Amino acid sequence: MAKEQGEARVLTALGLMSGTSMDGIDAAILRGDGERQAEVLLHYHEAYDDAMRALLRRAIEEARDISSREERTPAMQEAEEAITQAHAAFIERIMAQTDFDIDLIGFHGQTVLHAPERGLTVQLGDGQALADRFGIPVVWDMRANDVAHGGQGAPLAPAWHMVLARRLPQEMRPVIFVNIGGVANITWIGEHEDDLPHAFDTGPGNALMDDLVQRHFGQPHDADGALAARGMVDEDALHQLLAHPALQTPPPRSFDRQTFAAAAEEALAHLLPEDALATLCRFTARTIIHAVEWLPRPPALWVICGGGRHNRTLMRLLAEETDAAVVPAEALELNGDFMEAECWAWLAMRAVRGLPLSWPTTTGVPQPVSGGVIARPAGGTSTSADEEPRP
Numbered sequence: 001m002a003k004e005q006g007e008a009r010v011l012t013a014l015g016l017m018s019g020t021s022m023d024g025i026d027a028a029i030l031r032g033d034g035e036r037q038a039e040v041l042l043h044y045h046e047a048y049d050d051a052m053r054a055l056l057r058r059a060i061e062e063a064r065d066i067s068s069r070e071e072r073t074p075a076m077q078e079a080e081e082a083i084t085q086a087h088a089a090f091i092e093r094i095m096a097q098t099d100f101d102i103d104l105i106g107f108h109g110q111t112v113l114h115a116p117e118r119g120l121t122v123q124l125g126d127g128q129a130l131a132d133r134f135g136i137p138v139v140w141d142m143r144a145n146d147v148a149h150g151g152q153g154a155p156l157a158p159a160w161h162m163v164l165a166r167r168l169p170q171e172m173r174p175v176i177f178v179n180i181g182g183v184a185n186i187t188w189i190g191e192h193e194d195d196l197p198h199a200f201d202t203g204p205g206n207a208l209m210d211d212l213v214q215r216h217f218g219q220p221h222d223a224d225g226a227l228a229a230r231g232m233v234d235e236d237a238l239h240q241l242l243a244h245p246a247l248q249t250p251p252p253r254s255f256d257r258q259t260f261a262a263a264a265e266e267a268l269a270h271l272l273p274e275d276a277l278a279t280l281c282r283f284t285a286r287t288i289i290h291a292v293e294w295l296p297r298p299p300a301l302w303v304i305c306g307g308g309r310h311n312r313t314l315m316r317l318l319a320e321e322t323d324a325a326v327v328p329a330e331a332l333e334l335n336g337d338f339m340e341a342e343c344w345a346w347l348a349m350r351a352v353r354g355l356p357l358s359w360p361t362t363t364g365v366p367q368p369v370s371g372g373v374i375a376r377p378a379g380g381t382s383t384s385a386d387e388e389p390r391p
Contacts, residue, residue: 008033008353012041013104014094015345016087018125020111020182020257021206021307022056023220024048025090028341029100034349038163042098043338046090053220055079056110059124060258063112069122069144076112080124083110087125088133095134105130106348107140108340111182114143114154114256121153131375139348142372145384146358151365152254155185158197158362159350160343164334165189168301176292176299179340180308182207182257184288187362188295198295199362200251203287206308207257208264209280216273225313231278237267241283251294252364284308285317292322302326305336348372 010033017026024047032038048056059079066073072080087107095102109125127140143153161177168175170191177187184205188198209228210221222228244263246255264283268276292298302324308314309328319326329336347357356368374383 008035010037011103011349011352012100013106013345013348014091014102015106015341015343015348016090017108017341017344018083018110019108019340020114022048022053022182022210023307025087026338026341027090027094028338028345029094029098029102030342030345030349032346032349034346034353034355036163038346040335040342041100043335043341044090044094044097045337046086046093048086052082052086055082056112059110060112063122064258066113066120066122069120076124079110079112080126083124084126084129088130091130091134102134102136104345104348104352105134105136105138106142106344106346106351107138108142108344109140111257114254116147116152116154116254119147121147127373128375132378135377137352137377138375139351139372140375142344142347142351142357144373145371146363146365146369149365149367149369151358151363151369152200152252153363154201154254155179155187155199155362156347156357157185157340157343158187158189158199158359159357160339160346161187161199162189162197163346168332172301174295174297174299175301175303176295177303177305177339178202178288180205180284180288180304180306180314181340182210183255183259184284184308185254186288186291188299190296195296196359196361198251200253200291200294201255202291203247203255204260204264204280204284205306206284206311208260209277209284209311211261212268212273212277212280221307222277222311222313225281225311225315227274228277228281228311228313231272231274231276233282234268234271234275234279237271237276237279238282238286240267241279242286247287252360252362254363278313281311281314282317285314285321289318289321299324303329303332303334305329305334305339307337309336
């Protein structure tokens with residue numbers, strides 16, 4: 001395996017992402033050096049069942065009131081054990097299906113609380129247990145070092161988006177990559193090689209819509225946006241939501257999946273479920289597109305990634321809100337379902353070399369920082385990748 005600083009040896013890394021959504025685990029295997037060389041080899045997905053989703057909802061509710069990153073409520077502890085076991089079983093299945101020798105695992109875990117203003121970002125899952133079980137170094141807890149240095153801890157995807165943007169023709173830049181998971185975030189990549197990426201959370205992604213659909217229709221999400229397409233947008237409620245104080249805060253900024261939950265409940269309480277869903281869908285679209293107001297230059301292209309791009313109603317609304325082209329990742333021969341898993345494999349490679357995972361223009365950290373805890377198999381010494389990185 002490569003040394004922690006500077007060595008550009010090519011690694012094969014497995015990235016594991018569950019993030020803020022409760023759909024399941026995405027996995028990607030990459031071969032690369034963490035700097036410029038990258039090849040995507042394989043993708044995998046493991047869906048969570050209803051029992052796991054219910055457990056995660058309980059853990060998220062209980063996590064609201066914790067005061068330290070180490071604190072574990074009963075539901076959080078149960079969820080952490082379940083998440084670790086689910087990832088371990090998934091890794092076993094992946095390894096049984098591939099001939100690649102995995103050098104490194106990048107493990108995100110399940111976000112149950114993200115409150116950088118309180119110095120807290122909590123992702124459940126035990127990276128050390130996975131390292132011990134498989135005898136492979138695991139890089140995990142990648143957001144904490146950024147928060148400890150005064151950053152937002154999110155988004156971290158720009159490091160990977162920069163690699164993808166290099167492959168685009170000049171006329172497609174500036175480009176914005178939009179990830180619509182539980183929360184929506186964007187990365188702006190300029191025309192020039194020395195342009196720093198700009199990134200931040202724009203507002204709600206799928207979380208509010210998923211929660212409403214689960215509550216009123218007993219489904220995990222609005223398949224194809226069909227339910228939202230049946231509803232009517234309530235302009236007064238939409239205006240109330242768009243006035244949320246969090247949206248008036250300039251970047252850098254990041255949100256928890258619950259940031260807008262109370263405001264949405266109040267604004268939409270009088271509406272029929274389909275109308276509430278249509279309003280939430282327009283809310284998500286408008287906050288994404290209006291985020292351009294905080295960027296250096298307007299984009300030539302919006303590339304939509306994450307589960308939200310499967311929502312046809314949301315994709316239509318995004319296109320209506322801008323004059324620039326709006327396309328799913330697949331239009332550029334990218335895989336929009338697995339981009340974050342790819343990113344976590346890439347970040348693991350960068351972490352073991354001490355390369356930056358974030359920049360002042362992406363998370364608001366004062367200077368570029370690396371991050372992650374490198375969990376080594378039993379008998380090794382785990383370390384934090386928080387040395388001063390190369391810019």
